[in-house]
Amino acid sequence: MEEQTQRRAGARVLFVEDDDVIREATQLALERVGFRVTAVPDGLQGLESFRAGAPDIALLDVMVPGMDGVSLCRRIRDESTVPVIMLSARADSIDVVLGLEAGADDYVTKPFDVSVLVARLRAVMRRFGHAGGGARQAVEEEAAAGLLRFGDLEVDTEGMEVRRGGERIALTPTEMRLLLEFSAAPGTVLSRDRLLERVWDYGWGGDTRVVDVHVQRLRAKIGQDRIETVRGFGYKLRA
Template sequence: MSEHGPRTRVLLVDDDVRIGRALGLALGDEGFDVDAVHTGEEALARAGDPGVDLVLLDLMLPGVDGLTVCRRLREAGDLPIIMVTARSDSADVVAGLEAGADDYVTKPLVAAELAARIRALLRRRRPAPSARRTVLGDLELRPDEGLVLRDGAPIHLTRTEFRLLAELAAAGGRIVTRDELLSRVWGYEYHGDTRLLDVHVRRLRRKIELDPDRPVLVLTVRGAGYRTGAEPAPPPRPDPVPAPGRGG
């Protein structure tokens, strides 16, 4: 434990033992505790351990592959997941994000950049920008609790999906550009790579839209970005005060 409290614990899943050892040492120098496993089966067994804060997941694994591991971890909860892929232009990036990863990094990995990604992702545990209860169409957002409700029933979103929805809702129907969303939600520049954002919007729509193919809550503004499409419900009006009756 550091003088500032417990260190962030990262579960590193990579079948290359040498890479795992070197990356573990490098992330240790950045202030993280790293547990390394080398198969998908080990990853699924260890990810539920108390104290695991984030999973760094290579997609190329023997046995149970990384995409399957990612899907199962996401079905089990909202543990932050950063996937590792060999090529940034690979279809693996989109497949991994669709499987539920919050972010991705490409090989060769640079420890300082990876540490920045991990810290940015973990910051999403904090309350979303507006701590006020917000109504969006038939949804209720409670940022201080990290909850989205429809008719009183919670809709499960990952921390990243919730942060994305909260940023759009806070804009009150104004257009939020892709670059603004990448900066506000993911915390750093992506130099025009919008796959990360667009895949998360698709995932979000599948959870909150009654018909994801015809969204009414999160709308695309071509060439600009995204905005919310439903105005917040007005506050309830007070009951009218009856006028005093005339004397007889």
């Protein structure tokens, strides 16, 4: 446990925030617990720093000059599957959904408690395997070995690959974990709370919009009719 904490603490964080006070205070707080932080005030510098520094995780404020956080998230997602957490000033803001649709894996509402932010960062790092071994290790540990088939959809739980009609589909680690949860129990309804706990590592209540948007993104890749919505209960993979 101590060794894992030390490896996790060395994670490189790209932090894009235009408020000087928030940026400097948050950077100091994250560095105090061991994260290595590159903090920049606008989206253009954020993209430049991302390409130059290969961070382990990106923490993006939605409203930043030069290139807003949502656009920056899209650019990052075009080039990488690195985890992205969005910072939004309002929990009910449309920016939250836009950020998730752009490819963000999670979001944190401002103002935030630093301890909550640290916990969220570490939870994402565990999910993506940056605490040691890469994203594949984190997923493989929860997947049964073998090749699963659902119609023209094939899920290789050893190679961490998904094919549809013989063509490989590129999934982010979060999308892959979500698909593995469905694949492990085809035809079984999985509640949003269960998916938050299993995929997002939430030991507490979370915003179910995170689940809904990721299901939409996954459907767009594996087929709109592959995952069925069971109103009032959750989702299930059609067997």
